[in-house]
Amino acid sequence: MESDRGWKELFLIEVNRLGWAFGEREWKALETYWEALIRANREVNLTSITDREEGFWKHFYDSLAVAVWPGLPESGRIIDVGTGAGFPGLVLRVVRPGYQLVLLDALQKRIRFLREVCRKLEMPDVEVCHGRAEEFGRMKGRREFFDVAVARAVARLPVLAEYLLPFVRPGGWAVAWKGPEVEEEVREAEGAVRKLGGTVEGVFRYALPGDRGRRSLVVLRKTAPTPPEYPRRPGVPEKRPLG
Numbered sequence: 001m002e003s004d005r006g007w008k009e010l011f012l013i014e015v016n017r018l019g020w021a022f023g024e025r026e027w028k029a030l031e032t033y034w035e036a037l038i039r040a041n042r043e044v045n046l047t048s049i050t051d052r053e054e055g056f057w058k059h060f061y062d063s064l065a066v067a068v069w070p071g072l073p074e075s076g077r078i079i080d081v082g083t084g085a086g087f088p089g090l091v092l093r094v095v096r097p098g099y100q101l102v103l104l105d106a107l108q109k110r111i112r113f114l115r116e117v118c119r120k121l122e123m124p125d126v127e128v129c130h131g132r133a134e135e136f137g138r139m140k141g142r143r144e145f146f147d148v149a150v151a152r153a154v155a156r157l158p159v160l161a162e163y164l165l166p167f168v169r170p171g172g173w174a175v176a177w178k179g180p181e182v183e184e185e186v187r188e189a190e191g192a193v194r195k196l197g198g199t200v201e202g203v204f205r206y207a208l209p210g211d212r213g214r215r216s217l218v219v220l221r222k223t224a225p226t227p228p229e230y231p232r233r234p235g236v237p238e239k240r241p242l243g
Contacts, residue, residue: 007053011061014209018067020095029094029121030060036117037085044109046085057212063088063152064095066175068204069217076147079104079167081133082154086114088177089150093126102127102146104136134234137166144169144225152177157189157218158241162231165196168222173201180205180214192242197224 008027015022034055041047049055066072066088075098080089083103093101103114103126111130118126129136136142149164149172157176164174178185186200193200201221207214231237 007056010209011056015061015064018064020064020067022064022095026094030056030091032120033086033090033094033117034060036113036120040113040116044113046110046113054212057208057210059085059087060091062177062208062215063091065206065208065215066092066150066177066217068206069175069202069219071173071201071219073147075099077145078102078148078150079142079146081149081151081163081167082106083114084110084153086117088152090114090117090121090123090126092150093123094121100125102129104129104131104133106130106132132234133163133167134231134237137163137231142167144222147172149174150176155238156241157182157185158192158243159237161189161192161196161198161220162237162242165193165198165220165222166226166231168198170197170222170225172222174198174220174222176218176220178216178218180216182216182218186218188241188243193220195227195242196230197226198222 012022037046038050049058077100078089079102081104083089083105086103089101089103093099105111108130111128114128143166146167149167151160151164154160160176168174182203198220201219204217
């Protein structure tokens, strides 16, 4: 689109600066994704951001900013827990077609949107699952199956660790998108992470271009199997976070 020309060039520059090989194919896929998102958003609350440029920066670029973590694998099994409108998992799949991706969300209306957008993006192998992390994290073929579990804007870290780490194989990672002030949250989560068989690998910071805000990625390393009593039943992690 003509109106896209100025900021599109900057977007391509900044995304490639993150280390992605990002060109017209990926741009067109994100355009298709955005158009489907805005159309569906009229009936289902998927995003409060409806301006195209802001959406590309605050949803798509933010998802791709995981590249500031140097341990990001080139391929593997990834689950996006509480994926909502597909951020960050589906955006990552656009730039890394080799990812075996599972999108998990507890709201059926979001699931219908995700299945439709996967159809439009010609990604029939992306698995879209309706359910809660506390239940899926106990299932055979899900528990300790994934190389990476990701979540963006889902819960505070002590709760999120209990959602994510049961999915991750020993030696794998859980990655949480967070705001700029994350130190206290990380300290609160350290005990929970240890109980779940993990350790805090690091906090990686970045900024959205154009003074759109600062963010953090918290990376947890899975060092041992998660004890069988975790995750606890639905609702308990949020009500009684591990300490």
